[in-house]
Amino acid sequence: MRYTGPSCRQCRREGTKLFLKGTKCFTEKCPVERRPYPPGQHGQSQSRRRKSSEYSKQLREKQKIKRMYGVSESQFRNTFEKVSKLPGITGHNLLAALESRLDNLVYRMGFAPSRKSARQLIRHRHLEINGKIVDIPSYAVAPGQEVRVRTKSREMILVQGAMEQSTRGASPSWLAVDRDTYSGRMLERPSRPNIPIAAQEQLVVELYSK
Secondary structure, three states: OOOOOOHHHHHHHHOOOOOOOHHHHHOOOOHHHHOOOOOOOOHHHHOOOOOOOHHHHHHHHHHHHHHHHOOOHHHHHHHHHHHOOOOOOHHHHHHHHHHOEHHHHHHHOOOOOOHHHHHHHHHOOOEEEOOEEOOOOOOEOOOOOEEEEOHHHOOOHHHHHHHHOOOOOOOOOOEEEEOOOOEEEEOOOOOHHHOOOOOOHHHHHHHHOO
């Protein structure tokens, strides 16, 4: 079941910014900055408790990555099962697969302020891949494919606001973005050094290997 509560509670639960709220994550209004402890009545006392077990660390890392990309438990597990059969380092392959999702690319390219907003745009048929409308947020984009905001959708406030943001910086090196045409292309499958998230994906591999 997908989480439908306040996004910022997820960040506070994981003790780090998951960048779920667009520009708010970069301001002093970010709840992680104001209340750097888990949500709930006993949040502050929880942050002072004894060290977590190895299983707890593995579980929390899985939850953090899952929430960051906004995928359900079954989607995350299915993705892991698929990449575990591929050559290479499983943890790196897992992140590469999550980064290759259409909703993540729309966010990374700067066409939406968050992955959640990107999913909204995709479901409402505002995005094209190689000239064809795609309304599946989990669509796995392959190197060489072009992602483009439909012409009639480019004046949307959400899209314009995202495009005007400068706080997120440049797109990853494995993406090429043309802001004039509201399009972007995956140049190559992302490698771990070029995936800009702070995560210990090996803990997830250990968790699922039990």
